[in-house]
Amino acid sequence: MANRILIISPDADDVEALRHALRNASDGPFDVEDAALLECGLRRIEQGGIDAILLDLHLADSHGLECYDQVYAAARHTPIMILCTLAEEHDAHEAVQRGAQGWLAKGYFDNNLVPQSLRNVIERMKVEQRLDAVQARAQITLNSIGDAVVSVDMHGLVDYLNVAAEKMTGWNRDDARGRPVAEVLVLADSDGAGPVINPVEAVLQAGRAESLSGEVVLVDRHGGRRPIEDSAAPIFDWNGQLVGAVMVFRDISDNVALTTQMKHLAQHDFLTNLPNRVLLSDRITQAIASARRNNTCPALLFLDLDKFKHINDSLGHAVGDRLLQAVAGRLLDCIRTSDTVSRHGGDEFVILLADERRAGDAALAAEKILLAMSTPFLIDGHQLHTSTSIGISVFPLDGLDAAELIKSADTAMYHAKERGRNAYQFFRPDMNARAIERQLIESSLRLALERAEFVLHYQPKLDLESGTVTGAEALLRWQHPEWGMVLPERFIHIAEECGLVIPLGRWVLREACEQAVRWRYSGVGQVSIAVNVSAMEFRHHDFFDHALAVFEATGVDPACLQLELTESVLMRDVVASAGLLAKFKAMGVQIAVDDFGTGYSSLSYLNQFPIDVLKIDQSFVRAIDGGLEGNGAIVSAVIGMGRSLRQRVIAEGIENAAQLAFLKQHGCSEGQGFFFSAAVDADRLRAML
Numbered sequence: 042m043a044n045r046i047l048i049i050s051p052d053a054d055d056v057e058a059l060r061h062a063l064r065n066a067s068d069g070p071f072d073v074e075d076a077a078l079l080e081c082g083l084r085r086i087e088q089g090g091i092d093a094i095l096l097d098l099h100l101a102d103s104h105g106l107e108c109y110d111q112v113y114a115a116a117r118h119t120p121i122m123i124l125c126t127l128a129e130e131h132d133a134h135e136a137v138q139r140g141a142q143g144w145l146a147k148g149y150f151d152n153n154l155v156p157q158s159l160r161n162v163i164e165r166m167k168v169e170q171r172l173d174a175v176q177a178r179a180q181i182t183l184n185s186i187g188d189a190v191v192s193v194d195m196h197g198l199v200d201y202l203n204v205a206a207e208k209m210t211g212w213n214r215d216d217a218r219g220r221p222v223a224e225v226l227v228l229a230d231s232d233g234a235g236p237v238i239n240p241v242e243a244v245l246q247a248g249r250a251e252s253l254s255g256e257v258v259l260v261d262r263h264g265g266r267r268p269i270e271d272s273a274a275p276i277f278d279w280n281g282q283l284v285g286a287v288m289v290f291r292d293i294s295d296n297v298a299l300t301t302q303m304k305h306l307a308q309h310d311f312l313t314n315l316p317n318r319v320l321l322s323d324r325i326t327q328a329i330a331s332a333r334r335n336n337t338c339p340a341l342l343f344l345d346l347d348k349f350k351h352i353n354d355s356l357g358h359a360v361g362d363r364l365l366q367a368v369a370g371r372l373l374d375c376i377r378t379s380d381t382v383s384r385h386g387g388d389e390f391v392i393l394l395a396d397e398r399r400a401g402d403a404a405l406a407a408e409k410i411l412l413a414m415s416t417p418f419l420i421d422g423h424q425l426h427t428s429t430s431i432g433i434s435v436f437p438l439d440g441l442d443a444a445e446l447i448k449s450a451d452t453a454m455y456h457a458k459e460r461g462r463n464a465y466q467f468f469r470p471d472m473n474a475r476a477i478e479r480q481l482i483e484s485s486l487r488l489a490l491e492r493a494e495f496v497l498h499y500q501p502k503l504d505l506e507s508g509t510v511t512g513a514e515a516l517l518r519w520q521h522p523e524w525g526m527v528l529p530e531r532f533i534h535i536a537e538e539c540g541l542v543i544p545l546g547r548w549v550l551r552e553a554c555e556q557a558v559r560w561r562y563s564g565v566g567q568v569s570i571a572v573n574v575s576a577m578e579f580r581h582h583d584f585f586d587h588a589l590a591v592f593e594a595t596g597v598d599p600a601c602l603q604l605e606l607t608e609s610v611l612m613r614d615v616v617a618s619a620g621l622l623a624k625f626k627a628m629g630v631q632i633a634v635d636d637f638g639t640g641y642s643s644l645s646y647l648n649q650f651p652i653d654v655l656k657i658d659q660s661f662v663r664a665i666d667g668g669l670e671g672n673g674a675i676v677s678a679v680i681g682m683g684r685s686l687r688q689r690v691i692a693e694g695i696e697n698a699a700q701l702a703f704l705k706q707h708g709c710s711e712g713q714g715f716f717f718s719a720a721v722d723a724d725r726l727r728a729m730l
């Protein structure tokens with residue numbers, strides 16, 4: 042489409058000459074319009090569609106530059122060529138200063154030159170307009186992105202900042218322009234160690250893209266600091282020459298905060314906010330490294346709250362949780378800042394005393410903690426009493442790494458608990474040996490049942506007056522192929538802990554019943570056999586039914602069977618115990634209370650059970666010749682107590698004649714003990730019978 046030219050000039054000759062030149066342009070005609078009056082010209086401009094204006098500067102009757110300004114205001118984006126006489130040349134220069142694209146001398150219109158220069162200015166204007174649009178778009182884009190952009194010239198002087206960069210640096214564009222980049226972009230190490238190399242400067246030096254290494258913070262004009270992530274790239278001109286660099290960076294405070302928070306969560310316990318196992322392990326490893334350098338002996342305190350489960354079960358988890366938080370607070374009060382209190386899980390805490398000089402220091406810390414825990418906790422209106430058992434391990438004696446030290450402290454803690462809770466206990470190597478033996482026994486016990494390695498021995502019970510055998514207590518023996526005869530004190534508690542006591546107890550009952558039947562048929566008559574029953578067996582849901590089945594299967598007379606139960610087993614659930622015992626009693630089975638006197642049962646409770654025999658614990662019998670004044674009185678009182686309940690009283694563990702005499706004197710009718718016989722195998726007992 043032909044370019045449309047508006048000529049504003051009252052001079053008809055000039056107009057005609059121009060029209061002629063433009064219509065006959067060698068590379069194609071222009072569309073030409075003209076206006077003699079300025080007003081007409083301005084109106085035509087307003088209508089639009091004009092590609093260039095040829096303006097007569099003098100316009101015959103007006104001030105040329107004023108006319109120019111009006112045309113320029115109306116046609117800001119249309120190129121204007123000034124028509125002027127040589128006398129008006131000065132004004133034409135002025136108009137060019139104000140935005141006109143050039144001027145033509147009146148009367149010298151060259152048929153080729155005029156159309157050529159008009160086409161050039163139109164083209165140039167279009168290119169500039171396109172460039173302006175591109176620039177405007179880039180500017181808007183740069184200012185609306187969240188990333189900050191700073192560019193510098195090849196001397197490292199700032200020449201541009203977008204809005205985000207202004208905000209982050211605290212510099213506005215005009216103030217920053219021309220300043221060295223290091224003055225506007227002040228970068229420092231995140232740990233405050235000092236300045237870091239500005240990547241823009243690095244890019245200018247290297248001529249290739251760079252980015253910050255490590256965690257870097259930007260220090261703004263007012264001293265505010267924020268972590269940033271950046272990249273910088275060189276700017277080349279069309280010639281491939283380096284002319285500057287641009288750096289794009291973003292505030293990563295949120296990311297850093299999130300990362301820090303996630304790291305914290307991964308290393309801390311949610312409930313108490315104490316370090317967790319992961320962080321504790323790390324700290325122990327650090328403490329060990331420093332101990333090797335400084336000759337210290339870091340210690341670990343493994344704590345377990347006594348009876349926490351009871352509080353949790355009875356008052357609810359919310360109270361339990363608050364108690365744990367309060368405990369954590371108290372523990373923190375007991376230690377130095379260089380130490381670490383961690384929650385190991387549940388009601389277990391582990392404390393690392395990092396800088397101990399002597400093992401004794403750990404004992405002092407443990408005592409301090411026991412004391413701190415002795416004050417009751419007030420939680421939700423409940424006054425909660427809790428104590429703690431503490432196991433202590435010390436580097437390097439009890440372990441060379443975190444895992445070993447924790448394990449040793451844990452083992453020691455169990456021993457502290459066994460010793461009666463609310464106590465501390467240093468680890469000893471033999472504790473490990475015990476743990477190993479415990480495991481060995483547990484696995485061997487399972488095999489022993491399958492391989493029938495158990496046997497029953499029988500300790501006779503005698504009438505103390507006549508010396509006749511009144512019955513026997515069946516005592517379990519384990520004939521281990523390598524260890525020889527193993528006594529129950531070495532394995533029975535382990536069997537109880539791992540549940541093996543149930544099949545073991547069933548075997549004992551059946552074997553005892555079969556033995557009673559064998560003796561009966563061997564001619565020694567009815568022998569009363571006492572069988573020990575552990576707590577777990579007694580509580581087992583089919584204990585009674587199983588016993589019944591054994592009685593039927595073996596054909597034993599239940600009346601020759603005696604079940605020995607300790608006071609504590611009976612007292613755990615008085616109603617259930619009484620019910621079960623009544624069922625056995627109804628079948629003729631006898632009931633004996635073992636270790637009588639060592640529990641805390643009240644006589645009124647014991648009265649509720651259908652008890653036939655009270656077995657006075659060995660410790661009382663032993664106390665008879667202990668030499669302490671009053672011991673005899675205690676024994677006679679226990680015998681008296683038994684008699685007042687109108688039961689047969691049997692003394693256990695009689696080892697000498699003095700004990701026998703004392704017991705007889707105080708009305709104890711029966712007894713057993715090494716003085717008469719230890720437990721023997723079935724054949725030897727038969728001989729005694």
Ligand SMILES: Nc1nc2c(ncn2[C@@H]2O[C@@H]3COP(=O)(O)O[C@H]4[C@@H](O)[C@H](n5cnc6c(=O)[nH]c(N)nc65)O[C@@H]4COP(=O)(O)O[C@H]3[C@H]2O)c(=O)[nH]1
Pocket residue numbers: 500515516517528529530533546549573574575605635636659693694695696713714715716719720
């Ligand atoms: N110092 C001394 N000790 C004497 C004397 N007379 C007897 N003893 C020992 O004292 C223990 C008495 O058994 P217990 O109090 O029922 O205590 C028993 C009982 O609680 C448990 N036990 C034994 N056999 C069985 C069983 O078949 N089942 C269950 N559940 N427990 C059993 O193991 C415990 C220990 O059994 P044993 O090692 O056989 O030890 C037996 C016996 O050998 C004496 O004059 N002096």
